[in-house]
Amino acid sequence: MKERITLCGDNCIECSRYNAHSEAELKRVAELWYRVGWRDKVVTNEEITCSGCSSHKAGTYGLVDCIMKHSVEKCNQCEAFPCDNIMDMLERSKNL
Template sequence: MRKIASCGNDCLACLRYIATQSNDTSKLNEVAELWNRVGWRDKVVSPEEIKCYGCSSANICRYEIQKCTSEKKIDNCGNCNDYPCNLSTRSFEQTKKYAESIKAICTEEEYQQFTAAFFSKKKNLDEVRNNRRK
């Protein structure tokens, strides 16, 4: 069973989400250090600050996708009749930039983890969309 976020991120592939679900403080510290190293945080934050329980209306979504899916009462963009839209397309474009910007910073294993969790969002949403049509 997959847990695809509003924007297409795969929560069950995300080290941050996994460490939160298992309440693994050591792993949360590693995630905080990694997020800082790749530039997703401007400092190494505490395990409490890096925890992630998945998308909710309390989360900050820089693309406003979570707000949109919440208003439409759907789990993610793949379940939307308007998919793909300007919000999702903008998210995909930015994701490509992030993927390129961190490639030289990460180990191959870290990069593959990021790819599975974050950089495959279009593929994930396309699969949701295609499965919905069946």
Template sequence: MNKHNQLIAACGLNCNECDIFQAPNNPEIAQEIVDWFKKEKDTEAKIEDVRCLGCNGDRTKHWSPDCWILKCCVDKNGLEFCNQCTDFPCEKLNQWAKESKGYEEALNRLKEMKRKSLDCDLSED
């Protein structure tokens, strides 16, 4: 795994663009997230709980250790990214990508990574 890939989640989200990933080093962002949870979800969150080390980090410090994509891709199939799966992109991932622009961008990132990987494989022949 190269250094760049360590910051890309199994689903294609870019960890560097994620507020939760940035929160431990940015108290302002952390507080905004805590406030959002209180207002939008009527849930009390603590600043120290707003953290994530990414899919390749310590799962106990992952924002969503029960993430269905992480469980399918990494735990079930032993892959680093969804685009390495023979079913990529599966219907469930396509539906997920329709939920937000960020998720759609993540899926497109995975497609581009796969295309570049295939291009590299072809150039090695």
């Protein structure tokens, strides 16, 4: 299986956001992410478009800020792993 692993360990190749390219696909992803609680509102297509993990993202788990604070590139490189941010992400994902 092809992989592209993110900060938290997710595989981008299986992510609806990463795979959404048309306006309609992006809108469906924004609506889905709102329904499952990953956003507090339906965001614009521009906001939901994936441009990779970076420090300007304001994700619901705070992982970008966290890895910068701990001077690591991926969560699993951190001494605190698995931390509350990761445990919260896993718990919320269980309920989807």
